[in-house]
Amino acid sequence: MTAFFNEMYQGQQVRAPYAALGDWMQSMPAELRSLKQAEAEQLFRRIGITFAVYGEGGDPDRLIPFDMFPRVFTAGEWSRLERGIKQRAKALNAFLVDVYGRGEIVRAGRIPGNLVYQNAAYEKAVVGIKPPKGVYSHIVGIDLVRTGPDDFFVLEDNCRTPSGVSYMLENREIMMRMFPDLFRANRIEPVDNYPEILRRTLASVAPAKCKGDPTVVILTPGHFNSAYYEHSFLADLMGVELVEGQDLFVEGEFVWMRTTEGPRRVDVIYRRIDDAFIDPLCFRPDSMLGIPGLMDVYRSGGVSICSAPGAGVADDKAVYTFVPEMVRFYLGEEPLLQNVPTWQCGKADDLAHVLDKLPELVVKEVHGSGGYGMLVGPKSSKAEIEAFRARIVADPGNYIAQPTLALSTTPTFVNEGVAPRHVDLRPYCLVGESIELVPGGLTRVALKEGSLVVNSSQGGGVKDTWVLAE
Amino acid sequence: MLSRTADNLYWLARYMERAETTARLLEVGARIALIPSAAGYRNEWDSLLRATGSADGFAARHADASQKNIETYLFFDHDNPSSVAACITRARENGRIVRTALTSQVWDALNTAFQELRSIESARRGVWELSRLTEWTMRHSAMVRGAIEATLLRDAGYDFLNLGYHLERADSTARLMDVKYYVLLPRADFVGTGLDNYQWTTLLRAMSAHRAFHWAYGGEVTAAKIADFLILNPQCPRALITCVQGLNTHLDRLTRAYRRTSTAQAQARVALAGLAEARVDEIFDEGLHEFLTRFIGDMALVGLAIHDSYLSGDMR
Numbered sequence: 096m097t098a099f100f101n102e103m104y105q106g107q108q109v110r111a112p113y114a115a116l117g118d119w120m121q122s123m124p125a126e127l128r129s130l131k132q133a134e135a136e137q138l139f140r141r142i143g144i145t146f147a148v149y150g151e152g153g154d155p156d157r158l159i160p161f162d163m164f165p166r167v168f169t170a171g172e173w174s175r176l177e178r179g180i181k182q183r184a185k186a187l188n189a190f191l192v193d194v195y196g197r198g199e200i201v202r203a204g205r206i207p208g209n210l211v212y213q214n215a216a217y218e219k220a221v222v223g224i225k226p227p228k229g230v231y232s233h234i235v236g237i238d239l240v241r242t243g244p245d246d247f248f249v250l251e252d253n254c255r256t257p258s259g260v261s262y263m264l265e266n267r268e269i270m271m272r273m274f275p276d277l278f279r280a281n282r283i284e285p286v287d288n289y290p291e292i293l294r295r296t297l298a299s300v301a302p303a304k305c306k307g308d309p310t311v312v313i314l315t316p317g318h319f320n321s322a323y324y325e326h327s328f329l330a331d332l333m334g335v336e337l338v339e340g341q342d343l344f345v346e347g348e349f350v351w352m353r354t355t356e357g358p359r360r361v362d363v364i365y366r367r368i369d370d371a372f373i374d375p376l377c378f379r380p381d382s383m384l385g386i387p388g389l390m391d392v393y394r395s396g397g398v399s400i401c402s403a404p405g406a407g408v409a410d411d412k413a414v415y416t417f418v419p420e421m422v423r424f425y426l427g428e429e430p431l432l433q434n435v436p437t438w439q440c441g442k443a444d445d446l447a448h449v450l451d452k453l454p455e456l457v458v459k460e461v462h463g464s465g466g467y468g469m470l471v472g473p474k475s476s477k478a479e480i481e482a483f484r485a486r487i488v489a490d491p492g493n494y495i496a497q498p499t500l501a502l503s504t505t506p507t508f509v510n511e512g513v514a515p516r517h518v519d520l521r522p523y524c525l526v527g528e529s530i531e532l533v534p535g536g537l538t539r540v541a542l543k544e545g546s547l548v549v550n551s552s553q554g555g556g557v558k559d560t561w562v563l564a565e
Numbered sequence: 566m567l568s569r570t571a572d573n574l575y576w577l578a579r580y581m582e583r584a585e586t587t588a589r590l591l592e593v594g595a596r597i598a599l600i601p602s603a604a605g606y607r608n609e610w611d612s613l614l615r616a617t618g619s620a621d622g623f624a625a626r627h628a629d630a631s632q633k634n635i636e637t638y639l640f641f642d643h644d645n646p647s648s649v650a651a652c653i654t655r656a657r658e659n660g661r662i663v664r665t666a667l668t669s670q671v672w673d674a675l676n677t678a679f680q681e682l683r684s685i686e687s688a689r690r691g692v693w694e695l696s697r698l699t700e701w702t703m704r705h706s707a708m709v710r711g712a713i714e715a716t717l718l719r720d721a722g723y724d725f726l727n728l729g730y731h732l733e734r735a736d737s738t739a740r741l742m743d744v745k746y747y748v749l750l751p752r753a754d755f756v757g758t759g760l761d762n763y764q765w766t767t768l769l770r771a772m773s774a775h776r777a778f779h780w781a782y783g784g785e786v787t788a789a790k791i792a793d794f795l796i797l798n799p800q801c802p803r804a805l806i807t808c809v810q811g812l813n814t815h816l817d818r819l820t821r822a823y824r825r826t827s828t829a830q831a832q833a834r835v836a837l838a839g840l841a842e843a844r845v846d847e848i849f850d851e852g853l854h855e856f857l858t859r860f861i862g863d864m865a866l867v868g869l870a871i872h873d874s875y876l877s878g879d880m881r
Contacts, residue, residue, distance in 0.1 A: 140680065141673055318662045331665040342567050342878070353568045353878030355721055356823050 100243045100503040101515050102166065112167040112563060113506075115281050119274075120164070120506070120513055128163075128508060131273055135161050138269050160556035161266065163273070166505045166518060166538040170565040173284075176239070176247060176522070177532050179431035182422060184235040184524040187254055187409045189425035191231035195222050195405060205424050206417045211408060215462065218370060218405030220377055220390060226403045227300040228528055232410075233365075233401040234260075234293070235524040239432070241503040248435045248500060250519065252418065254410040255402055256367050259537045259557075260523050261325040264289060264332075266559040267535070282564040284534035289523070290332035293365075296527035297333075301362045302396045304348070309362035311335045312352065314343070316368045316384050326367050340368075345388035348397045363399045370404045412461045412495050413439060435500060441492035449496040450487065453480055456496045457547075458487065471547055473499050502547055505558070507540055517541045519549050520560065534562035568878030570663045571725040575876060577659040577675075578729030581709050584652035586737040587617055588702035591639050591649075593771040595632065595695050610635055613771075616737075616744040617647045632695070640698055641686065649702050653682050656709075668716040671709065678705035721822060724815040728871055731815070735808035735864050741771055742795060743857040765791045772803045792853065793845045805860060806840040812867065813837050819875070829870035836863050 103113040123131070139158050168176070193199050194211050195218075201208045211217060236257025238250040267286055271278055294311065301309035315326040317339050330337035342352050343361065351358040366373060372382040377390035392398045408414060416437050422430040438445035440458075449456060453472055460468040470483040487494050504515035522536035538558040539549035549555040594613045610630040614620040619638070622645055627634040640649045657679040660667060667675075685693055685701070693701075710730075717723050766786055769775045774794065781800060782790045796805045816830040848856045873879075 141676060318658075323661075324664075327664040336567055336570075337665055338567060339569065342569050355566045355568055355571045355725075355819075355875045356825070 099501050099515070099517070100241065100246075102241070102503050102505045102518075103515075112169045112172075112561075115277070116165070116167070116506075119277060125512075131163060132508070135163060135269055135273060138272070139265070159262065159551045160542060161269070162507050162516075162540055162542070162556050162558045163270070164506050164508055164513065165270065165277075165559045165561050166520075166540075167561045167563065169563050173534055173562040175245075175431070177534075179247070180235075180237050180522055180524050180532055181530045182426065182428065182431055183237060183249065183252070183418065184232070184526050184530060186418065186421040186425050187235060187252060188230055188232055188526055190421045191254075191403075191406055191409050192225060192229050193425070194408065195224060195231075200421065200424050203424065205420050206414070210413055210417075214408050214411055214414065216405075216407035216411050218408070221394075221403065221405040224394060224403075227302055227399055230300055230526050231403040231406040233296055233300065233526050235526060236521050237432075237524065239520045239522070240435075240500055241518075241520070242501050243503075247432060249418070249432050250435060251412065251415060252410040253521075254406045255369070257521065257523065258322045258325055258367075259521060260289065261328045262557050263523070263535055263537045263560065264328075266537075266557055270559045281561070284562045284564050286533045286535040289533045290329060292525055292531050292533065293329065294333040294335065296525040296531065297363050297365055297399075297401055299527035299529075300399050300401065302399045304397050305362040310360060311363040311365065312338045312343075312361050314338055314340070314364050314366040314368060314373075316372070320367075322367065335365075340372075340384045340386050343386045343389075345386060345392055348392060348395055350386065350389060350392050350398045361398060363401065365401045370407065373400070373404065412437075412459060413441075415495075435497045438496045440487055440494040440496060445496075446487075446491050449494075450484060453484060455499060457499050458483060458494055458496045461493055461495060469548075471499065474545075474547065499547070502541075505538075505540070507542070507558075509542070509544075514544070516544070517547050517549065518558070535560045566666070566721045566725075568876055570666050571721065572872075572876040573659040573663040574666060574722050574725040575729040575871070577656050577663070578726045579733040580652040580656035580659065581706050582730050582733035582737070583647060584649045584656065584702055585706040586733075586741075587639050587647050587649050587652065588699040588706075589771050589773065590617060590741075591636065591695065592699040593767055594635060595699075596767075596770065612744050614639075616741050618740070619645055619647050633690075636695055636698070640702075649698070650682060650686065653678055653702075653705070663722075666722045668712070668718075670712040670716040674705070674708040674712040678709065681705070721819060724819050724822075725875070727811060727815045731808045731811035732864060732868055732871070734803060735805055735812070736861060738772065738795060738803045738805055738808065739857050739861050739864070741768060742792075743854060743861070768795075774801060774803060777801065789845050789849070792848060796848065797840065797843060797845065806837070809833065809837045809840055816871075827870065827874035829867055829874045832863070832867050832870050836860075836867065 103110060103116070109117050136158060139161060190200065194201070198208075198211070200206050201211060232254035234257060236253035236259070238253065239247050240250050241247050263286060297311045298309050311333070312335055313326055313330045315323060315337055317323065320326070327337050336352065338352055343350055344353070345351070346358070350361045350364070352361050368384055371378045372384040374385045374387060374389040375382045376387045378385070389398070389400075390404070393400055393404070416434065416439070419430040419434055422428055438449050440446045440449055449458065454475075456472045458470040458472070470480065472480065475483070502517040502519065505518050506513045507516040509516070518538050518540045520536050520538055522532060525531045538560040539551065539555045540558055541547060541549045541554070542556045543554055546554065551557070590613045594610055611620060614623050617639070623630075623635075623638050626642070627638060638645055638648065642648045643651045643654065645651060657675045660672060660675040664672060681701070685698070713723070713726060717726070765788060766775065769778050769791065772795070778786075778791070778794050781794060781798065794801050794804065798804050799806050799810060801807060812833045813830075816827065816833050820826055820830055
C-alpha cells in the first residue's frame with residue numbers, strides 16, 4: 096500500500112505548522128472532547144447550517160459532520176498555492192472570453208475545437224458578449240489535493256457557482272468561539288472579510304449602464320435548495336437582498352425587483368442557479384425559477400450576471416486537461432499548479448489503457464459532481480468494477496479516468512482518539528477588477544478509515560483551515 | 566425590502582400568534598373539563614374548537630371530544646392549520662426563508678422552538694402532559710416575541726412582523742368573544758346570570774387576562790365590564806382597541822418611511838376612530854355578535870389592503 100503524506104507528522108517529528116496543536120490535542124481528554132463536539136454540533140444546529148443531500152432522502156436538516164482538529168498551512172506553503180490559484184483563475188477567464196470571441200486558442204490548435212464548441216456547457220446564446228472587466232467566472236473554486244510536502248494537484252475547477260464557502264466562515268467562527276486560547280497562541284490569518292471582498296468584486300463588474308452605486312442581489316432557487324442556507328448567509332453578510340426568480344421582472348432595458356416600496360432596479364445578479372434555469376425565454380421554457388427576458392437585458396448591458404452564462408465550458412472535466420495549456424497560451428507562464436494526469440475514455444488509446452488498469456484508477460463522469468457516478472478502483476469490489484466497466488464501454492465519451500492519488504492525511508478526531516484521515520481543499524478565488532484570495536478555504540475530510548471520497552454526500556466532513564501568519 | 570420578504574415576516578408573526586392562541590384554548594379547555602358545569606364538558610370543547618375555526622375539521626377526524634383527541638388535533642395534527650405544531654413549523658419555515666431579515670437571536674428563538682417541537686413529537690404520547698405542552702408553547706412564543714422586541718432593527722421588517730401580530734390577535738380576540746357570546750348564550754335573558762359569568766370568566770382565562778381584569782376593574786364580574794376590557798380598554802394587551810392601535814402605529818411608520826399613503830392605513834384609521842368613540846352600552850345595543858361580525862369583516866379588509874399595498878409586489 097502507498098505511504099500517505101501525513102501533514103502533521105514526519106516520522107515521529109511534528110511538522111512546523113502543527114507545532115502548537117500537539118499539546119492542545121494532549122490536553123483534551125476524551126470526556127472534554129465529546130463535550131466540545133456536542134457543543135459544536137449544537138452551535139451548528141442552532142445557527143441552522145444543515146445540508147440536504149439530493150436523492151438520499153432522510154433528514155433534510157442533517158448536519159455536515161464537523162471535525163474540530165484544524166488543518167494548517169504555513170505562510171510559505173500558502174503563498175505558493177495562492178500564486179498558483181490566481182494564475183489558474185486568470186487563465187480560465189481569459190479562455191472564456193476567447194472561446195466566446197475569436198477562439199484564438201482553437202485556431203492555434205492548442206485545444207481541439209470540438210471539445211469546446213460541441214461541449215454541452217458551451218452557450219451559443221452568449222457568443223460575442225464580453226462581460227464587464229472581461230470576467231466570466233467571478234468565484235472560482237479550485238479543488239486541490241496534496242500528496243507530499245510540495246506536491247499539490249488540481250482535481251477540478253469550479254467556474255459556475257462553487258458552494259461551501261459558508262462552511263469555511265462558520266467553521267472558523269465556531270472554532271474561535273470554542274477554543275479562543277488556540278487563536279491567542281497561534282497567529283492565524285483571518286478569513287472573515289470574505290463577504291466584503293465578494294461584495295466589492297460583484298460591485299466592480301456592474302454593467303456600463305449602471306451609474307452610481309450598483310444594486311447587487313443573490314438569486315437563489317429557493318429555500319428547498321440544499322445550499323439555501325449558504326445563499327441567505329452570504330446575502331446577510333454582504334447586506335444585499337436574497338431574491339428568487341419571482342421577485343425579479345424585466346421591464347424596458349433593465350431588471351427590477353419587487354419591493355414593498357415598488358420596483359427597484361437591479362444591476363448585478365450573483366446567481367446560484369444553473370444557466371438552464373435563468374431565463375425561460377432563452378433556455379428551458381419549462382423553468383419556473385428564472386426571469387423571462389433576463390438574457391436580453393444581459394446582452395444589451397443592462398445587468399451583470401455572476402458567473403456569466405456560459406462559464407461552465409471552462410470547468411468541464413474534458414476541458415480540464417487543457418488548463419495548463421491555457422496558462423501557457425494566455426499568460427505566457429508555466430503553470431504553478433499541476434493537473435492530475437487524465438485519460439479521456441472517448442479516445443481509443445486512452446480507453447484501452449483505462450479498461451486495462453481499471454482496478455487502479457478513479458473514473459468519473461464528465462458532467463458528474465458531488466462524488467456521484469464515480470468509481471474508486473482500489474476501493475471497489477470486483478463486481479462493482481465490472482459493472483462500471485460495462486457503463487464505460489457503453490458510453491466511453493462520458494468518462495475520464497485518473498490515477499488514484501495518495502491523498503494527504505491530517506489528524507482527525509475519531510471514536511478511538513485521533514487518527515489520520517484523507518483531506519482535500521477548496522479555496523475560493525474572487526475575480527473582478529482585481530483577483531483576490533482569502534487565506535483559507537474549505538477542507539473536506541473523508542471520515543471513514545481509509546476512504547478517499549471526501550464529498551459530504553458520501554460521508555465526508557469539514558474542518559477549519561488555518562493559514563499561519565509569517 | 567422585497568415584497569416576498571415582507572410577506573414571510575407578516576405570516577411568521579401570524580403563525581406564532583396563532584400557535585399561542587391555540588395553546589391558550591387548550592389550556593382553558595382542559596381547565597373547564599375538570600369542573601362540572603351546567604353547560605357540560607362536551608359543549609365547552611365544541612365552542613373552543615369553533616373559536617379556532619376547526620370544529621368541522623375535528624369532527625371529520627375524531628368521533629368524540631375526549632381530551633386526548635382534542636390534544637392530538639389542536640397540538641400535534643399537522644393537517645390542522647391552526648394546530649400548535651403546524652403553526653410553529655410554518656412560522657419557522659417562513660423565518661428560514663427570510664433568515665437575512667432576522668437577527669440571530671430571533672432565528673435562534675424560532676429554530677429552538679422548532680427543534681424542541683420535533684423532540685416533543687417524537688416522544689411517547691403522554692410523556693408531555695397537556696399543561697406542559699401549553700406552557701411550552703407560550704414560553705416559546707414569548708421568547709420569539711421578546712427576541713424581536715429586544716434585538717430587531719426598527720425597519721420596515723419590524724413593522725410587517727407587528728402588523729401580522731396585531732391583525733392575528735385582533736381576529737382571535739374577536740372570534741373568542743363571539744363564540745362565547747353567540748354559541749353558548751344565544752338568549753339575552755341569560756346575560757347576567759351566574760352561568761353567564763362563569764363563561765365570561767373562562768373567556769378571560771383564555772386570554773390570560775383573568776388577573777389583569779381584576780386589577781383593572783375589581784368587584785363583580787359583569788358582561789359589560791368584560792366587554793369593555795376586551796374591546797375598549799387600551800390597557801389590555803389583547804383588547805381590540807390595543808390591536809387596532811398597533812396596526813395604526815405600524816402602518817403610520819410605513820407611510821412615513823415610504824412617503825406614500827396606503828389604503829390599509831386609511832382603513833385602519835377608520836377602525837380605530839370607531840373603537841375610540843364606542844361605548845359598551847352602544848355595543849350591546851347594536852348586539853355584540855353583530856358588532857364582532859362587523860369588526861372581523863373590517864379586519865379581513867385591512868388584511869387584504871396590507872397585501873395589496875405592500876406584500877403583493879404589484880404596486881407601481
